[in-house]
Amino acid sequence: MNQKQTYTLDEAKKKLEIYCVYQERCHKEVRQKLKQMHMIPEAIDAVIVHLLEHNFLNxxxxxxxxxxxxxxxxxxxxxxxxxxxxxxxxxxxxxxxxxKEIEESTYIDTFNTLAEKKASSIKETNVFKKKKKLADYLLYRGWETHLVYDKVNELIK
Missing domain, CATH: 1.10.10 (Arc Repressor Mutant, subunit A)
Structure with a gap:
């Protein structure tokens, strides 16, 4: 049977409480989940307010x-x-x-370890290609460009 399941407001609140307890969620994820449950906009807002008031959503x-x-x-x-x-x-x-959850010293240590580990694993003899591979890898992971290029030039000569 291809019938859409419907939820009462209380059922939706309970279901979303469980959804939020399982792991931290953002408003956007909760809103999408409620839309998938075919809830009307007024009900979506009511459930979100309930989750915020009871600290399920923060x-x-x-x-x-x-x-x-x-x-x-x-x-x-x-x-x-x-x-x-x-x-x-x-x-x-x-x-x-x-x-602010990341301490600066931890951030830099993690960056250095990651860069050194990746640099040693790149099997490329051409210096420019090796530099590009390392830089691309670090930039893709979202590390700041000044950190990346300084480190690439330090590690690969």
């Missing part, structure tokens, strides 16, 4: 968790983190609070 907390996770696991730099958070419609204010 964009500052989301930004912090997102930054910590992507930095520690995927080794993303600040530019990539900022871009990804902007795509999730997180405010500039919350993005900045999120980025």
């Amino acid at each position: 964009e500052e907390r989301f930004a912090k968790a997102f930054v910590r996770g992507k930095f520690n696991i995927k080794k993303w730099g600040r530019r990539r983190l900022t871009l990804e958070l902007k795509q999730k419609d997180i405010s500039k204010y919350n993005i900045n609070i999120g980025l």
